[in-house]
Ligand SMILES: Cc1cc2nc3c(=O)[nH]c(=O)nc-3n(C[C@H](O)[C@H](O)[C@H](O)COP(=O)(O)OP(=O)(O)OC[C@H]3O[C@@H](n4cnc5c(N)ncnc54)[C@H](O)[C@@H]3O)c2cc1C
């Protein structure tokens with residue numbers, strides 16, 4: 033089947049947007065051809081103001097580059113103007129001597145800037161402000177000339193004037209009315225705007241009619257109707273636009289001010305449609321992109337043969353793109369017999385607000401100085417809200433986030449691109465977006481004028497909301513990189529990276545040496561991934577783990593020998609007492625984890641303290657298994673049904689020393705009285721008659737969390753097997769420094785339960801854990817036996833007082 | 838005051854592992870001496886301006902040390918505390934001669 037031929041005349045914002053919509057609905061239906069007079073691919077005309085003001089460059093305002101046309105099989109004839117349409121034979125003719133047949137034809141010829149019919153309007157140095165060439169011309173002129181005059185104190189004129197100021201020119205703005213932006217603002221707001229812009233350096237001639245532009249071939253100045261003259265080397269005319277309808281008119285397509293279209297953008301001739309600034313709908317011609325995009329959507333459905341909603345016109349809203357000035361206007365703005373207003377004028381802060389009410393409904397608004405309410409007001413105007421609704425919203429001083437939460441899914445957030453709240457929310461949810469930029473590239477929201485950026489931010493916040501911790505995984509591991517934990521781990525595995533510096537280099541860290549967050553994290557991930565080969569980097573360890581003792585606030589250390597399951601004996605107690613005496617230990621304390629802590633040991637004494645103790649390191653400092661707290665259990669307690677001490681010791685001996693993302697605490701109680709507090713441990717075991725219950729994800733710290741029942745098993749061997757799988761799964765999937773309580777919530781208890789419940793996975797997890805456990809050594813012993821480590825890490829240099837005469 | 842500068846030998850290049858600090862006390866001065874990844878040596882006072890944390894035990898990255906107490910980031914080159922925190926620690930000159938490390942005081 034041959035494709036139908038669709039031709040678009042006008043490679044501008046409205047027309048191409050409509051093609052994009054068609055591509056979304058039925059990419060295969062048409063063979064598309066586009067004609068554009070301008071030599072550029074489709075660009076964002078709105079941004080010309082920002083180009084002139086220096087906020088962006090011409091290169092950056094392309095919406096669809098040449099590749100887009102190629103990739104979508106669109107034939108583009110740029111720099112070519114369509115001169116005639118044969119509406120009977122359905123053929124168009126261009127000034128490039130081209131003849132193209134069409135089945136469907138869209139006219140989107142935009143408008144042409146209105147040039148005042150005065151003497152001298154054709155002199156060199158007079159320009160409109162409509163396209164890239166105009167913009168380049170102004171930039172070029174500003175290099176060698178000082179004085180610019182802008183005729184027209186509307187939106188476009190003021191944006192041009194601001195740009196020319198930025199380009200280093202002196203700027204006079206000539207405006208026919210008595211105040212600025214008289215179409216969008218009332219006199220109060222217009223005067224406030226004038227004052228603000230004067231303070232930025234603009235000079236105004238209000239109530240002035242330009243009669244003549246004088247000079248030889250080049251512009252020299254302007255003469256007003258009252259005889260006054262000013263000098264100027266550059267004159268920008270920004271007095272309005274008129275729909276570009278010449279082609280349509282010549283081809284017999286019915287026109288009035290613009291090309292007349294119905295609610296489906298159909299012209300009076302079959303198979304010919306019009307959208308954009310060239311179209312006249314219900315006697316309205318629109319000059320802003322938001323309505324044009326709405327039209328484009330309606331037309332796209334029409335052309336794809338879908339029964340879509342009709343276009344019923346748009347409420348116009350305006351924002352001035354001049355930095356330091358916040359102006360907003362929408363809907364009707366002038367009071368009359370029937371339309372009343374609520375006004376707030378704060379001369380001190382320079383803010384003004386006027387809300388228009390017609391028949392008890394919000395019908396328009398003007399904001400100056402503070403435009404935070406603009407989106408809210410616009411949506412009320414659009415839905416014809418009762419005045420009471422506005423008053424309630426106004427008094428409760430709602431946060432912006434709750435404002436977006438009150439919006440319905442159909443409400444438009446990005447007017448320019450017609451993106452609704454629902455579109456954004458579903459994109460965030462389905463594609464896991466977390467930043468405004470991602471939303472922008474995914475939904476087009478805030479791609480044009482950017483005015484809705486704050487709202488998009490609010491929606492992100494609202495949508496991610498409580499799940500923000502869930503989205504933590506998408507956060508980069510620190511400011512040295514944009515990569516997330518998962519990405520880093522995947523890259524380490526894939527590229528077989530073996531060294532923290534290597535990871536930083538290969539993965540493009542933006543610091544050469546990392547920071548106190550990524551260095552320990554990378555060191556952990558590398559060790560987790562290559563348990564046997566990886567050589568732990570001491571310099572990437574936090575001091576406690578580097579020195580295997582707890583640093584105290586005065587720079588001394590505390591030493592905690594291991595007492596498996598909290599059980600000790602007279603021999604150990606004697607040794608501890610002797611060491612405490614010998615090294616003048618400042619404090620001896622039984623800790624919450626059932627051990628004895630010796631406080632106040634100097635760094636250089638640590639190795640000999642350990643040697644004298646001759647006990648294993650208790651790891652009171654590590655990101656590893658700290659203690660297994662146990663209750664008294666069956667041998668002594670009258671309630672005990674199981675050997676909690678025995679199991680606690682077995683667990684501690686089996687899992688000690690292995691590195692985990694954060695500290696891990698365990699406990700074993702022999703009955704549900706739970707004297708070992710198993711309910712708030714990373715892993716808690718509770719004995720019941722003939723079985724053990726295993727709880728996970730508990731925490732007794734700042735964020736108290738009760739552990740959840742993972743399973744119930746019969747034997748202590750099974751407890752050890754489950755615990756091994758659980759620890760290894762945590763080691764492999766948690767973020768560095770993420771406690772199990774947070775990890776369980778992020779990953780989901782059920783997901784973890786499913787992994788550990790899977791026999792095969794459980795075996796594999798235990799195998800990997802055993803491999804990691806196999807290479808671990810008792811650190812205190814290692815240090816006592818190594819002079820090199822002692823000098824490198826523990827020795828202090830002491831030079832006695834020196835004479836200094 | 839007529840004080841003359843003294844060069845005091847404190848270590849040798851070989852004895853100083855990279856990216857780690859060594860505590861050096863000279864009279865009443867307690868100094869943190871660092872051997873940076875780029876091979877340079879730097880010496881600063883061993884007290885964090887925040888709450889007196891011992892900087893010698895901090896994680897060293899490039900020209901900075903992160904205080905082990907509350908993670909303030911401090912330049913080992915000029916002793917300046919990095920934003921958002923404020924303060925400064927004293928720095929000492931280090932000289933290397935024939936593989937020996939000297940602090941100039
Ligand atoms: C400096 C500036 C700032 C603006 N700022 C804003 C703003 O902040 N917010 C806002 O909403 N709007 C703004 N606008 C208005 C907005 O850019 C227009 O409303 C929008 O571009 C109109 O789209 P369109 O497709 O109808 O016309 P255009 O984008 O003008 O596209 C029409 C295209 O058709 C081509 N064409 C015409 N006739 C033919 C032919 N016979 N054959 C081939 N090609 C032809 C033209 O060359 C042109 O490229 C601004 C406009 C300008 C100039």
Ligand code: SF4
Pocket residue numbers: 663664665666669670671672673676701702703704705706707708
């Ligand atoms: S938990 Fe039960 S068995 Fe253990 S000490 Fe307490 S009461 Fe006794």
Ligand code: FES
Pocket residue numbers: 885886887888889890904905906907908909
């Ligand atoms: S003491 Fe150094 S950061 Fe607090």
